[in-house]
Structures are given as structure tokens and as C-alpha cells.
Amino acid sequence: MDNSQVFYDSQIPVIPTDEFEVLEDELLPPVNEIKRFFRVLFSRKIVLFAAILLVAIIIIAVFANAVAPFDPYTQNLKNVLQEPDGTHLLGTDALGRDLLSRIIHGARVALLVGFFTVMVAAAVGTTIGLVAGFAGGAIQSVIMRITDAITSIPNLIISLLIVGILRAGVTSVVIAVAAGMFPGYIRMVNGQVMSVKQNDYVMAERAMGASWGRIAFKHILPNCMSPIIVMMTMMLGGSIMAEAGLSYLGIGITPPTAAWGAMCYDGYKYLMTRPLLSIAPGFAIMLLVFSFNMIGDGLRDALDPRLRGTLN
Amino acid sequence: MSETTTVKSENIVDIQNLKMYFPVRRGLLRKKIGDVKALDNVSISIKPGETLGLVGESGCGKTTMGRCILRLYKPTEGNIIFQGDDISNYTDHDLRHTRRDMAIIFQDPYSSLNPRKNSGTIVGEPLLIHNLTKSRKEYEDRVAELFIMSGLSPDMTDRYPHEFSGGQRQRLSVARALAGDPSLIVCDEPISALDVSMQAQILNLLQELQVKRGKLSYLFISHDLMAVQYISHRIAVMYLGKIVEMSASADLYANTLHPYSQALLSAQPVPDPVVEATRKRIILTGDVPTPLNPPSGCSFHPRCFMAKPECSVETPQLRDVGNGHLVACHCV
Amino acid sequence: MDRLLTVTGLSTEFRTERGIVKAVNNISYTVNESEIVGLVGESGCGKSVSQLSVMQLIPNPPGRIVAGSVDFDGTDLLQYKRESNEMCAIRGRYISMIFQEPMTSLNPALTICRQMTEVMIEHLGTEYKEAREKSIDMLDQVGIPDAAKRIDDYPHQFSGGMRQRVMVAMAMLCNPKMIIADEATTALDATIQAQLLELLYGMVDKYKTALVMVTHNLGVVARYVNRINVMYAGSIVESGTVNEIWANPMHPYTEGLLSCVPRLGEKLVPIKGMPPSLVNRPDTCPFAARCRYRQKQCFEQPVSELTLVEGTHYSACAVKLEGKV
Numbered sequence: 005m006d007n008s009q010v011f012y013d014s015q016i017p018v019i020p021t022d023e024f025e026v027l028e029d030e031l032l033p034p035v036n037e038i039k040r041f042f043r044v045l046f047s048r049k050i051v052l053f054a055a056i057l058l059v060a061i062i063i064i065a066v067f068a069n070a071v072a073p074f075d076p077y078t079q080n081l082k083n084v085l086q087e088p089d090g091t092h093l094l095g096t097d098a099l100g101r102d103l104l105s106r107i108i109h110g111a112r113v114a115l116l117v118g119f120f121t122v123m124v125a126a127a128v129g130t131t132i133g134l135v136a137g138f139a140g141g142a143i144q145s146v147i148m149r150i151t152d153a154i155t156s157i158p159n160l161i162i163s164l165l166i167v168g169i170l171r172a173g174v175t176s177v178v179i180a181v182a183a184g185m186f187p188g189y190i191r192m193v194n195g196q197v198m199s200v201k202q203n204d205y206v207m208a209e210r211a212m213g214a215s216w217g218r219i220a221f222k223h224i225l226p227n228c229m230s231p232i233i234v235m236m237t238m239m240l241g242g243s244i245m246a247e248a249g250l251s252y253l254g255i256g257i258t259p260p261t262a263a264w265g266a267m268c269y270d271g272y273k274y275l276m277t278r279p280l281l282s283i284a285p286g287f288a289i290m291l292l293v294f295s296f297n298m299i300g301d302g303l304r305d306a307l308d309p310r311l312r313g314t315l316n
Numbered sequence: 317m318s319e320t321t322t323v324k325s326e327n328i329v330d331i332q333n334l335k336m337y338f339p340v341r342r343g344l345l346r347k348k349i350g351d352v353k354a355l356d357n358v359s360i361s362i363k364p365g366e367t368l369g370l371v372g373e374s375g376c377g378k379t380t381m382g383r384c385i386l387r388l389y390k391p392t393e394g395n396i397i398f399q400g401d402d403i404s405n406y407t408d409h410d411l412r413h414t415r416r417d418m419a420i421i422f423q424d425p426y427s428s429l430n431p432r433k434n435s436g437t438i439v440g441e442p443l444l445i446h447n448l449t450k451s452r453k454e455y456e457d458r459v460a461e462l463f464i465m466s467g468l469s470p471d472m473t474d475r476y477p478h479e480f481s482g483g484q485r486q487r488l489s490v491a492r493a494l495a496g497d498p499s500l501i502v503c504d505e506p507i508s509a510l511d512v513s514m515q516a517q518i519l520n521l522l523q524e525l526q527v528k529r530g531k532l533s534y535l536f537i538s539h540d541l542m543a544v545q546y547i548s549h550r551i552a553v554m555y556l557g558k559i560v561e562m563s564a565s566a567d568l569y570a571n572t573l574h575p576y577s578q579a580l581l582s583a584q585p586v587p588d589p590v591v592e593a594t595r596k597r598i599i600l601t602g603d604v605p606t607p608l609n610p611p612s613g614c615s616f617h618p619r620c621f622m623a624k625p626e627c628s629v630e631t632p633q634l635r636d637v638g639n640g641h642l643v644a645c646h647c648v
Numbered sequence: 649m650d651r652l653l654t655v656t657g658l659s660t661e662f663r664t665e666r667g668i669v670k671a672v673n674n675i676s677y678t679v680n681e682s683e684i685v686g687l688v689g690e691s692g693c694g695k696s697v698s699q700l701s702v703m704q705l706i707p708n709p710p711g712r713i714v715a716g717s718v719d720f721d722g723t724d725l726l727q728y729k730r731e732s733n734e735m736c737a738i739r740g741r742y743i744s745m746i747f748q749e750p751m752t753s754l755n756p757a758l759t760i761c762r763q764m765t766e767v768m769i770e771h772l773g774t775e776y777k778e779a780r781e782k783s784i785d786m787l788d789q790v791g792i793p794d795a796a797k798r799i800d801d802y803p804h805q806f807s808g809g810m811r812q813r814v815m816v817a818m819a820m821l822c823n824p825k826m827i828i829a830d831e832a833t834t835a836l837d838a839t840i841q842a843q844l845l846e847l848l849y850g851m852v853d854k855y856k857t858a859l860v861m862v863t864h865n866l867g868v869v870a871r872y873v874n875r876i877n878v879m880y881a882g883s884i885v886e887s888g889t890v891n892e893i894w895a896n897p898m899h900p901y902t903e904g905l906l907s908c909v910p911r912l913g914e915k916l917v918p919i920k921g922m923p924p925s926l927v928n929r930p931d932t933c934p935f936a937a938r939c940r941y942r943q944k945q946c947f948e949q950p951v952s953e954l955t956l957v958e959g960t961h962y963s964a965c966a967v968k969l970e971g972k973v
Contacts, residue, residue: 373837373838373839373840374837481922481923482691483922484922511690511691511864511923512690512864512865512866512905512908512909513690513904513905513908513918513919513922514690514922515908516908516909516910516916516917516918516919517918517919517920519910519916519918520916520918539837539838540838540910541838542909542910542911542912543910545910545912546910546916569912579839580838580839582842583838583839583841583842584838584867585842585845585865585866585867585868585870585871586867586870586871586911587865587866587867587869587870587906587909587911588870588894588911589870589871589890589891589894590891590894592867592870592871593871597842597846599839599842599843599846600839600842600843601843603807603809603810603840604837604839604840
């Protein structure tokens with residue numbers, strides 16, 4: 005050990021090392037992130053239950069043609085409003101169509117509408133929110149005030165307006181429901197971007213001369229993904245509810261397409277005599293929304309960045 | 317040091333009369349109620365291969381200075397001449413090529429690395445931004461080389477930041493800073509968040525790199541006088557947005573002139589019981605004033621143990637007291 | 649001087665995903681009345697956890713005190729449950745703690761007066777009026793100007809240094825027998841840090857309070873402390889008076905720590921590598937991988953206990969003790 009070397013002059017002594025020394029440090033033992041993710045996600049039994057339920061619903065929806073005992077659109081006017089029996093497990097509706105088959109095919113509609121709605125709302129909302137949060141200043145203020153204004157209009161009115169312009173149908177329902185939801189994404193993403201922006205690595209990117217597009221999409225957006233994914237899952241349930249509501253009002257999915265909301269409405273006229281006609285599709289809506297909400301809850305815990313690479 | 321630096325200068329950086337004011341707004345209409353004078357008329361220069369230490373307490377403007385040089389902030393007034401170009405009015409777009417030659421190392425090893433990128437990607441980022449490598453192979457070789465230079469094993473490139481300890485993360489920051497082959501690295505408190513043994517490692521690494529690379533300059537920002545003393549050729553002491561003393565490193569310690577520098581030096585605990593027992597200590601009274609409303613005259617006078625009546629009236633100017641030792645004090 | 653605190657064989661574990669972390673591994677130390685003891689080590693060495701264990705403030709789960717005894721003034725603190733009345737009566741009354749970040753240890757929604765008087769009313773059953781007077785007096789003693797007025801302010805109205813002064817005043821309120829200062833001055837600026845250390849030292853001197861200074865800064869320790877315990881990877885590796893340790897560091901880690909602080913005109917000799925992970929550690933010497941004096945036995949035999957060198961100087965390095973280097 006050479007402690008005596010004194011260098012008072014402004015020349016820093018040359019360190020006589022010919023090559024750089026590489027430290028063979030031990031890294032922190034790796035944590036299997038995927039394993040941890042699933043462990044936290046399914047740590048609550050109800051989330052596991054919801055996930056199994058959801059997978060079952062998706063399988064039924066995909067193979068609806070094979071699973072459903074009857075064709076959902078074949079009318080049999082000689083056999084209307086039948087009680088459940090061995091052939092028609094849940095009975096038939098006012099046009100003699102098998103209720104169970106219609107519910108099974110309805111799952112397809114619900115999942116498709118829910119999925120596309122959330123995708124549209126998330127894509128639009130995230131983009132605008134990212135721009136607002138990233139730009140800051142006047143641009144942010146204008147975007148956020150407009151968002152506030154949109155939020156203050158009841159969703160139903162927005163949906164009615166859009167359906168009124170576009171006419172009922174799957175596309176217009178998707179747009180109508182998404183229009184009510186995207187301001188939520190703007191707010192959330194805006195806030196998230198503002199907090200991620202505080203990190204030094206964003207400033208480091210600027211100091212390296214990275215373009216704003218690179219910073220926004222390669223560095224800020226990926227760090228905002230966790231809450232966006234959670235919100236999308238939660239909103240899947242909400243959008244299925246909204247679609248059912250619109251269909252119930254007769255301005256959503258048009259008949260004869262098997263939509264759960266419309267089926268509830270059809271059955272409501274026979275509530276006293278054949279309650280199952282409304283209750284069964286209602287129950288289907290409930291199960292699907294429940295499973296999305298529970299999984300959303302589980303994802304929120306599992307994607308919590310504070311848990312990354314740490315303890316239980 | 318000459319006050320009138322021409323654009324054709326041998327210095328890496330020349331900062332002339334730099335002012336950085338942050339407006340403070342309050343109320344519903346965001347009315348401006350004043351300025352935080354983070355930097356108030358500061359001039360410094362850094363030569364190729366030189367380390368300039370910048371010392372001061374929190375809120376004195378040292379971090380702002382580092383960020384202004386990299387043009388992460390747009391200065392209110394004054395010129396920043398980097399390798400002969402006045403970059404003080406450049407836009408981010410104009411700065412793209414300039415920024416290859418400069419880099420920054422941050423204090424917090426946790427927030428300075430993107431947690432979602434693996435360490436190899438983080439270190440190689442400047443190579444991609446500036447298209448410095450022709451092939452994937454060349455890129456990987458270069459990243460491995462950077463890892464080795466920073467004392468990390470190249471096997472670690474696919475690991476994520478949370479698997480590294482604080483000291484290793486700071487090495488990653490050093491590797492990233494070196495990627496573009498810069499001529500200036502701003503080290504913004506690079507060791508204050510680290511443990512003692514890690515601090516020494518990083519200090520030695522930075523010094524070693526400078527020696528090996530030749531024309532690498534550092535602006536080394538720290539509140540730790542001992543660390544600054546160890547690594548710097550020249551030191552500037554800042555207080556409330558102004559430089560109060562600047563001189564060659566050894567000279568500043570042997571002949572501390574400004575009362576604030578003296579107090580700062582004396583407040584630094586010496587890890588030696590024998591020295592500590594006999595050492596005279598200057599304990600300053602009062603808090604650091606807010607830069608929003610600095611005291612009149614010499615901004616240090618309310619805490620100064622040498623203050624004279626004129627100190628509260630007249631602002632002392634930096635003047636040369638011989639051998640390039642600059643000090644701004646009426647009492648020296 | 650009478651013995652105030654005797655910690656024997658204290659071990660604290662955390663159960664984590666990666667395995668069991670022995671954050672504090674069989675440490676023993678003592679604190680005498682009105683003595684200042686330093687506990688030095690790098691982050692993650694267990695110095696804070698050991699102090700929180702003494703106070704039984706370890707979050708459980710995941711943490712757990714698995715062994716040892718903490719004898720404070722004749723009673724074993726570990727016999728009490730974490731949230732028992734007995735333990736609460738000791739915290740803040742007989743042992744006070746000052747943390748690094750005053751903003752998080754003070755409740756931002758309550759005035760200083762409310763927070764200070766509450767301590768006294770709770771522990772000593774003082775009347776509000778008297779408690780307020782005493783609090784003002786204490787704030788005055790820690791150098792808060794205009795204490796009678798400032799006492800009605802909220803924490804955010806104080807600067808960082810002033811908040812830490814308030815913390816010192818609060819810690820001293822019930823005239824405790826021991827104060828644990830956990831990195832109490834680390835977050836402050838150099839000149840403010842010097843003020844605060846001076847103040848803390850003056851206060852414990854005046855009230856004859858014992859002080860445990862937990863810090864990573866050897867400089868702080870050198871000036872104020874009577875005895876030092878150096879911690880590494882959950883264990884105390886060296887213990888002794890300041891002069892004993894500085895004159896003759898008997899553990900390579902202490903020696904490394906002393907040589908890696910920049911000093912005027914000296915070359916830095918850093919300790920190579922980094923502290924070991926504490927997950928499922930074998931019982932060999934934790935410093936061996938970074939040690940300059942390591943020998944084959946260091947990787948094979950269990951690490952030796954703290955052994956007397958001379959006087960009050962203890963070290964846990966068998967190689968240096970046997971004089972093999």
C-alpha cells in the first residue's frame with residue numbers, strides 16, 4: 005500500500021495499469037420475474053377462479069359453433085317460450101330460438117366488442133395522454149381542459165349521439181363506448197408520463213441527443229405500460245356493461261345478432277312467466293365482468309413496480 | 317484566466333457570464349412573483365483533459381450549472397461555448413451532433429437507468445442514437461469493451477438494472493457516458509449516493525479513465541470537498557448561484573481565502589481522531605438562505621464570521637489574488 | 649460508568665423471495681450510561697436493522713428477531729411483544745430514535761406543538777400547559793430562534809436542518825437514557841451537518857444521555873464517539889475505542905474503510921468488489937472475497953468470534969490475530 009504518494013501539483017499521477025481490471029462481482033441472485041408475476045397474480049384464490057372462468061368463457065366463445073347445441077338464429081315459432089327441458093337446457097325465447105345457444109354465441113359478441121372498444125379507447129387515449137404529458141406547458145393544459153370537458157358529459161349522451169350519427173351496429177357500438185372511455189386513459193397516461201419524466205434516465209436520453217420520439221416511445225411509454233394494462237383489463241368489464249346497456253336500449257347491437265344486453269331486453273317482457281330469459285344473459289354478463297375486474301385487481305398487484313425483484 | 321475568450325479557444329468549455337433564472341409563479345393566473353437565481357453571472361472554463369471540481373451545498377446552483385453546460389436547460393443569459401461553438405441558443409435538434417461529445421453521470425444510480433432495458437442496451441444507447449457502429453457484431457463488441465473499461469464483466473449485458481448494486485449501477489452510468497467517446501463528462505454528484513468503499517472505486521475509475529483516454533475533461537460536481545480535492549485539477553466553490561472562490565486544487569486547500577470555503581472545509585469531518593481532537597472548527601450559524609430572495613451585497617454576509625458593514629451593501633467581485641486564485645470577498 | 653444496554657447474540661432475519669436474509673447475525677455489544685457509541689458500516693450491513701431490532705420496530709413479516717437478548721437497564725426488552733404497552737412505554741420515554749429523514753418522521757398534518765406535547769402527555773402524564781412550556785424550552789435549547797412562536801408551525805415550514813433540530817428536541821423531551829441517531833445528519837449539507845452534530849453532542853453531554861450514532865461516515869465517528877463497533881454483512885467485525893482502532897485496525901475491512909476515504913495528498917486505496925449478498929450465506933468470513941490478507945482457511949472455517957486484542961479492542965479476523973500477516 006503506497007499511502008505516501010503526495011500530489012499537490014495539478015498533475016494527477018499516471019496510474020501504472022496496462023489493462024483495465026474487471027471485477028468478478030457477484031450479482032444479486034436473479035429473481036424469475038415471470039414466476040413472481042404469476043405467484044403474486046394468483047396469490048388470491050378469487051383471481052385464480054376468475055382467470056379459470058375467463059379462459060372457459062373464451063374457449064366457449066371461440067368454439068361456439070361446436071359447443072352450442074342449436075343454431076342461435078333458427079326460429080321455431082311452434083316452440084316458443086318453452087320451459088327448460090332435456091333438449092333446450094335453458095328453454096327457448098319468444099321466437100323459439102334455443103336460449104343456451106344464444107348465450108354461448110353472445111359471449112363472442114361481448115368479448116369482441118369489449119376487446120375492440122378497449123383497444124380503440126386505449127390507443128387513442130394513450131397517444132393523446134402521452135403527447136400531453138410529454139409536451140407539458142400550454143399543449144398539456146389545452147388537452148387536459150378539453151378532456152375535463154368531455155369527462156363532464158355523461159357517457160350515455162356521448163354514446164347516443166354517436167350511435168345516432170353512425171346508426172346501430174357493432175362498429176358504432178365500439179366507437180360509442182370507446183368515446184366514453186378514452187378520456188380516462190388520457191388522464192391516467194398523462195399523470196404517469198409526468199412522473200416517469202422525472203427520472204434521470206429521461207434526462208440522460210436528452211443529454212445523449214436522442215430524438216423526442218425515441219424518448220417518448222422507447223423510454224417513457226414502456227414504463228407507463230403497467231397501469232395501462234391494468235386499466236384496460238378493468239375497462240373490459242366496463243365496456244361489456246356499456247355495450248349491454250346500449251343493446252338493452254335497442255341502440256346497440258341490432259337483432260337478430262345474439263347480444264346479451266338485447267337478450268335481457270327481449271326477455272324482460274316475459275319476466276313474470278319466463279324469468280330465465282332475462283336472468284340467464286344477465287348472469288352471463290355478471291360472470292364475465294366479474295372475472296375481468298378480479299383479474300384487473302390481481303394484475304395491479306402483480307405489476308406493481310415496487311415489487312420488482314424484491315420480496316413477497 | 318482571461319475574461320474575454322474568443323470563439324477560437326483551446327478550452328473545451330467556456331462559460332461567459334451565465335445567468336439561469338427560474339421564474340417562480342403563484343396563484344390562479346400563474347403570476348410571476350420572482351426569480352430563483354440559480355446561476356448569477358458565472359464564468360468558468362475547462363481545458364482538455366482537465367477536471368474542474370464544483371463544490372457547494374444544496375441549492376447553490378452547481379447542478380444547474382452542469383445541466384446548463386449540456387444545454388438541458390436554456391440559460392437566461394450568457395454564452396456557453398463548447399469546442400468553439402456557441403451552443404447557448406441551439407435547439408435540441410441543433411444539439412444532436414454536439415451531444416455526442418458530452419455526457420452526464422447522475423447522482424441517483426436508481427433513477428438514472430431505465431428499469432425496463434437490460435444493461436447492454438442502456439450502455440449501447442448512445443451508439444444507436446448516433447449510428448456509431450456499422451454492424452450488430454461491431455455494436456456488441458463495442459458494448460463489451462465499454463463494460464470492461466468500466467470494470468464490469470461483459471457477461472452481464474443481458475441483466476437488468478435491478479440485479480445490480482448501487483456501485484455497479486454507477487459503473488453502468490460511466491460506461492454509458494463513455495459510449496459516444498465524449499470530450500466532456502459532467503459528473504453530477506456521482507458518488508454521494510454510494511457507500512464509502514464504492515465511492516473510492518468510482519473516483520479511481522474516473523481518474524484512471526481520464527489518464528488513459530487523454531483528452532477527457534470532467535466537470536465534477538459534489539458537496540464532498542475531500543472527493544473533489546482528490547480528483548480535480550481546479551476547484552470552484554459556489555454559494556447561492558455565484559462562484560466565491562476558484563483556484564488550483566492544491567492551492568485552495570493550502571491557502572483557503574474565502575470565509576465560506578474555510579467553513580465548508582472545516583465542516584468536513586476528518587476521519588482521524590488525532591487530527592479531529594486538535595482541529596479548530598468553524599461552525600456557521602443559520603441556514604442557507606433561499607436563492608429566491610438572496611441577502612443584499614455579499615450573499616454570505618449573514619452567516620459570515622468576518623463580515624464588515626460594507627459586505628451587506630456592496631457585492632464583491634471575483635478578483636485574482638495571484639496565481640490564478642480567484643476570490644470574491646471584501647475581507648481578503 | 650454503569651452498564652445501560654447489553655445486547656447479546658442478537659439475530660434478525662428477513663424472509664424474502666430469494667431466500668432468508670440474515671440482516672443481523674449474532675451481534676453483541678454494550679452501551680454504558682452517558683457514553684457515545686458509534687456503529688459504522690456500509691448500507692445493507694445491518695446497522696439500522698440492529699437498532700430497529702433493539703426497539704422492536706422490525707416489520708414482521710417479513711422480518712423476525714430469531715435469537716438474542718437485549719438487556720436495557722436490567723430488563724430484557726425482547727420478552728415484551730412488539731406492540732405491548734411495556735414496549736411502547738420504553739420507546740420515546742427511555743430510548744428515543746432520530747431518523748435520517750425528518751420529513752417522514754414528523755407528521756405533516758400536525759403542528760410541532762401538538763406532536764411534542766403529545767409525547768410528554770402520553771409518557772409522563774404532564775398537563776398540556778406544562779408540556780407546552782417544556783417543549784418551548786427544549787426548542788430553545790436546540791437553537792430554534794423564536795421558539796415560542798415557531799412551536800405552532802407545521803413541519804413543512806421548517807428547513808431540513810431546523811426539522812432535524814426539532815427531532816433532536818423531541819427525542820430529548822422525556823429525558824431518555826439513550827438516544828439512537830440513525831444516520832441523523834446524513835441528508836444535510838456539510839455546514840448544517842456540522843451544526844447539528846455539535847448540537848447533538850452538546851445535548852447528550854448536558855443531559856448525560858447515552859448516544860448510539862449509526863453512520864457510514866468515519867469522520868463523524870472520529871470526532872465525537874468514545875467507542876466504535878464496525879459492522880460488515882450483518883456482523884460486528886471490530887470493536888474498540890476510537891484511538892485503538894485508528895492506531896491499529898485489526899480487521900482488514902476496517903483497514904480498508906480507513907484507507908478509502910479521500911485525504912489530503914494521499915492516494916485512495918479502495919476495497920475491491922462489493923459487499924456480499926446476505927441471502928443464505930455460509931458461516932465463513934463474509935469479507936474473505938474482498939480481503940487482502942485472505943488465506944485458504946478463511947474460505948473453509950467458520951468466521952471467528954470477536955476476540956480480545958488488548959484493552960477494549962476486539963476483532964473477528966483470525967488471520968490477523970494469529971499474526972500470520
